[in-house]
Amino acid sequence: MALSASNLKAGDTYTECLVDDLSRTQIVMYAGASGDYNPVHTDEKFTKEVAGYPSVFAHGMLTMGMTGRMLTNYVGDGRLTKYGVRFTSQVWPGDTLNSTATVVDVTDGVVNLNVETTNQDGVMVLSGYAAARVD
Amino acid sequence: MATDKFPVEGSHIMMFARSIADGNQVYYDADYAKGTDAGGVIAPPTFAQSSAQFDPDYFLRPKIGEDWFGSGKEATSIKKKESSGGGGGGGGGLHAEQHFEYHRHIGPGDVLTAVVKPGKTWEKEGKRSGKLVFSETITEYRDQNGELAITARGVGVRTERPVDQ
Numbered sequence: 001m002a003l004s005a006s007n008l009k010a011g012d013t014y015t016e017c018l019v020d021d022l023s024r025t026q027i028v029m030y031a032g033a034s035g036d037y038n039p040v041h042t043d044e045k046f047t048k049e050v051a052g053y054p055s056v057f058a059h060g061m062l063t064m065g066m067t068g069r070m071l072t073n074y075v076g077d078g079r080l081t082k083y084g085v086r087f088t089s090q091v092w093p094g095d096t097l098n099s100t101a102t103v104v105d106v107t108d109g110v111v112n113l114n115v116e117t118t119n120q121d122g123v124m125v126l127s128g129y130a131a132a133r134v135d
Numbered sequence: 136m137a138t139d140k141f142p143v144e145g146s147h148i149m150m151f152a153r154s155i156a157d158g159n160q161v162y163y164d165a166d167y168a169k170g171t172d173a174g175g176v177i178a179p180p181t182f183a184q185s186s187a188q189f190d191p192d193y194f195l196r197p198k199i200g201e202d203w204f205g206s207g208k209e210a211t212s213i214k215k216k217e218s219s220g221g222g223g224g225g226g227g228g229l230h231a232e233q234h235f236e237y238h239r240h241i242g243p244g245d246v247l248t249a250v251v252k253p254g255k256t257w258e259k260e261g262k263r264s265g266k267l268v269f270s271e272t273i274t275e276y277r278d279q280n281g282e283l284a285i286t287a288r289g290v291g292v293r294t295e296r297p298v299d300q
């Protein structure tokens with residue numbers, strides 16, 4: 001269901017838990033579907049011994065994809081006109097992520113949103129914006 | 136990800152939706168999708184990134200008959216390759232930003248082309264990873280009618296050393 005402009009005001013928020021205890025298998029699924037087979041996401045041996053990280057970590061685009069799910073659940077299907085993010089911290093297996101959209105303004109049938117995704121320690125892993133058509 | 140032909144297919148959309156743990160029926164159930172705002176099955180907002188599957192030269196996919204930089208018997212079989220902008224990289228490269236502008240939402244049956252244009256590059260000194268070199272790429276996804284469907288802007292960053300944890 002799409003949002004109605006008349007029911008929205010600046011400062012409104014919508015929050016979802018994106019993932020509880022992120023599994024390595026979910027990361028493997030994302031690698032397979034997206035085609036990004038960078039071993040730093042799925043190959044523990046390479047990642048520790050060559051790349052120099054403590055373990056494999058999620059694709060930024062997996063976090064952006066899951067955050068997009070929060071957005072489309074909020075604004076409705078096929079409503080987004082813009083969606084952009086910065087990846088501010090890495091996401092690791094075992095992480096639990098929560099994501100919040102905050103209404104910035106509603107003008108000319110478009111809602112502008114701030115988007116933030118944080119991990120279980122309150123560290124922001126993604127920050128960005130989205131715009132969507134509203135009724 | 137440059138590609139001459141990115142056919143958008145229902146099963147790929149379904150697998151992509153599962154990979155981001157999105158159970159929304161609009162991504163796999165055509166009967167359900169007909170009755171929604173979208174009017175039919177559409178792809179999730181970040182699906183265009185999977186055009187990598189259709190880029191013949193995408194460097195983060197093992198190629199038949201070529202060495203792969205991930206582990207086999209050893210931790211890596213070859214020295215890592217240089218990253219291009221917008222993607223990750225073998226330890227030194229990370230995805231810094233991604234932006235999408237939707238001119239319309241794509242769905243099964245669309246056949247897209249993706250043209251990549253280089254953007255800006257810039258440098259910054261990072262506290263946790265040494266010198267950072269950012270590079271931007273703009274990708275225009277056009278549909279079978281030549282109409283612009285999605286404009287994507289990616290920023291990749293190469294770090295001097297792995298990011299401190």
